Amino acid sequence: MxxxxxxxxxxxxxxxxxxISKSDAQRALVLAHLTGAWPLPVLQEEPEHFLPADVRVLRRGVEALRLPPGPVRDVDCADGGAPFRILVTQAAVTPGARVRLTGTPRLGERPHGPLFESLREALGPSGLVLTEGKPWPVELQAPTRTGEPVFRVPGAQSSQYASSLLLGCAALYLRERRPWRVEIIGPLTSEGYLELTVSWLRRFGFAVQEQEGRYEVTGYRAPERTPSMxxxxxxxxxxxxxxxxxxxxxxxxxxxxxxxxxxxxxxxxxxxxxxxxxxxxxxxxxxxxxxxxxxxxxxxxxxxxxxxxxxxxxxxxxxxxxxxxxxxxxxxxxxxxxxxxxxxxxxxxxxxxxxxxxxxxxxxxxxxxxxxxxxxxxxxxxxxxxxxxxxxxxxxxxxxxxxxxxxxxxxxxxxxxxxx
Missing domain, CATH: 3.65.10.10 (Enolpyruvate transferase domain)
Structure with a gap:
């Protein structure tokens, strides 16, 4: 070293x-992918060497999810906690996707279990397969159908779980045209980051209703212009x-x-x-x-x-x-x-x-x-x-x-x- x-x-x-803000850019990248605003113009204009590594990691992951269905897609999340958690949910809600995620040993040591359990509870009965290595790889095969439109997740450990799932709700709303929600169990830490996610959903045209630990995506209308960064x-x-x-x-x-x-x-x-x-x-x-x-x-x-x-x-x-x-x-x-x-x-x-x-x-x-x-x-x-x-x-x-x-x-x- x-x-x-x-x-x-x-x-x-x-x-x-x-x-540019990596927290903002990560949310905007996913929403641009979901709403047809890809590639995000502001990231195209930013010099590649000035983009945070976490943003580059998430962009590569989204590009892998945008490929036509076929073989297993390998995604290296490096040391990116937010990119990994966001991509896990996006892989789980991309119909028929087969994804293998890897990362650094330290990323593998960080807690992800509540997110995995929430995805299994909501999508497992519909056919989601999510297997964990020790700690790598994490492999997912997404279902082609879904069940009850709700994700339930504890809030005390990290707000990234709820943010990831709420971005998943946006994907599922566009796919199914029915409301999807996240219900947070217990107190929520770092609430400001979840509010940042809600802010970006609204900037991209999604209607989000909030009520006592419950966040629900209820509508979508394309914005007139792509939000700035x-x-x-x-x-x-x-x-x-x-x-x-x-x-x-x-x-x-x-x-x-x-x-x-x-x-x-x-x-x-x-x-x-x-x-x-x-x-x-x-x-x-x-x-x-x-x-x-x-x-x-x-x-x-x-x-x-x-x-x-x-x-x-x-x-x-x-x-x-x-x-x-x-x-x-x-x-x-x-x-x-x-x-x-x-x-x-x-x-x-x-x-x-x-x-x-x-x-x-x-x-x-x-x-x-x-x-x-x-x-x-x-x-x-x-x-x-x-x-x-x-x-x-x-x-x-x-x-x-x-x-x-x-x-x-x-x-x-x-x-x-x-x-x-």
């Missing part, structure tokens, strides 16, 4: 550009903090986006920071840090590592709640956050689902971090380096390709010196 040295000693202002708010989180430190700004910051990580704009206010919008979806962050942060993993789990980096340079402790979900990501991000804080000289205290971050009394002369193959840990480590002005030695920087292929180029625009 390679090592990258990040030297933030000579920073300059710059306007930084995030990639916002910048990625997960990536904007790093860039906004970097721009605050360097006196620059960011573009593609659509404040009307439904992405949960847009919560950053509100959450940093408690610490004394504010964002100012400019023309053409540009945004600047200003202010002087005067307090700690308070944020919940139920609202924006992917944002918590970014906030943890900011917490290391704030004058008071910060509190992250509902952090257990972080253990189930591309790596154990809860442990990753604690490792990052410790590497920077701070301390953490974990009590149940609440993590308190105490920043160090003084910054270290330099620090080291291993990304553990997790794109977010790599980028938040670099963000902390810029925020603090402290050089970083990072092991495994290449993993940023998963969500932000141009991250290191954006960092260099701020005067950061990168050497291997």
């Amino acid at each position: 390679t090592q990258l040295h990040v030297d933030p000693k000579q920073l300059v202002p710059a306007v930084l550009t995030p990639p 916002p910048g990625d708010w997960s990536s904007l989180g790093y860039l906004l903090l970097i721009a605050w430190r360097t006196g620059g700004g960011v573009e593609r910051a659509d404040l009307s986006s439904a992405h949960p990580d847009q919560a950053l704009v509100r959450l940093v206010e408690r610490a004394g920071l504010a964002t100012t919008p400019g023309p053409n979806d540009t945004l600047r962050m200003t202010g002087t840090a005067r307090d700690g942060l308070l944020a919940s993993g139920k609202e924006c789990p992917d944002l918590l590592p970014t906030l943890a980096a900011l917490a290391c340079v704030l004058p008071r402790p910060s509190t992250l709640t509902d952090v257990g979900i972080l253990r189930l990501k591309e790596s154990d991000r809860l442990e990753g956050i604690r490792t990052l804080v410790a590497a920077f000289g701070g301390t953490t205290h974990l009590e149940g689902e609440t993590l308190t971050i105490h920043p160090p009394a003084s910054h270290p002369p330099r620090f080291s971090m291993d990304s553990r193959g997790d794109h977010r840990l790599a980028m938040v480590s670099a963000t902390l380096s810029v925020l603090s002005g402290v050089p970083l030695s990072l092991t495994g920087p290449e993993c940023v390709e998963k969500s932000f292929p141009g991250f290191w180029q954006q960092l260099e625009r701020t005067g950061v010196r990168l050497t291997s």
Whole structure:
């Protein structure tokens, strides 16, 4: 695994550009496939090297599902949790499809059982065959008919299950012209991501009714135009903090986006920071840090590592709640956050689902971090380096390709010196 040295000693202002939102693009890709808007024009215009790896993975999977019925279709999901879960459902609702899905060992370790059981319960009596390897491959043979139009799934572990199934409901509505619904059992974590799915369904012309844990696709009318694609708010989180430190700004910051990580704009206010919008979806962050942060993993789990980096340079402790979900990501991000804080000289205290971050009394002369193959840990480590002005030695920087292929180029625009 390679090592990258990040030297933030000579920073300059710059306007930084995030990639398109992978969460938005994944939903839009599936809906473009279902509604006849394929290929999605905005993705055709985006440079291939700037597309997040997860988006490329999902696009290849959808292209495989679009092939005429025939032999088993092999789909490599790499390390993409959302692409894998979305493609499992889309394969299960594509009449007669035979699909073999594979991925990395870490993806195989992540929890998928509730999604599999929901698909078996709804479509198994109609002929769905879904077999699991240990952990790979996962093989599906889709039925050509269906039964009761409902998927039931627990909500506590991941909202991706419900999002995947709701996109499946859209496919089944178009095929059968009868309402299909998702019923969520128990509390729903990361509800904002399911609302993002609902938002994209409506933008593509679907009618969706919501009522107390029940989401039902009840109609469809083709939209007048293909929806546009916002910048990625997960990536904007790093860039906004970097721009605050360097006196620059960011573009593609659509404040009307439904992405949960847009919560950053509100959450940093408690610490004394504010964002100012400019023309053409540009945004600047200003202010002087005067307090700690308070944020919940139920609202924006992917944002918590970014906030943890900011917490290391704030004058008071910060509190992250509902952090257990972080253990189930591309790596154990809860442990990753604690490792990052410790590497920077701070301390953490974990009590149940609440993590308190105490920043160090003084910054270290330099620090080291291993990304553990997790794109977010790599980028938040670099963000902390810029925020603090402290050089970083990072092991495994290449993993940023998963969500932000141009991250290191954006960092260099701020005067950061990168050497291997």
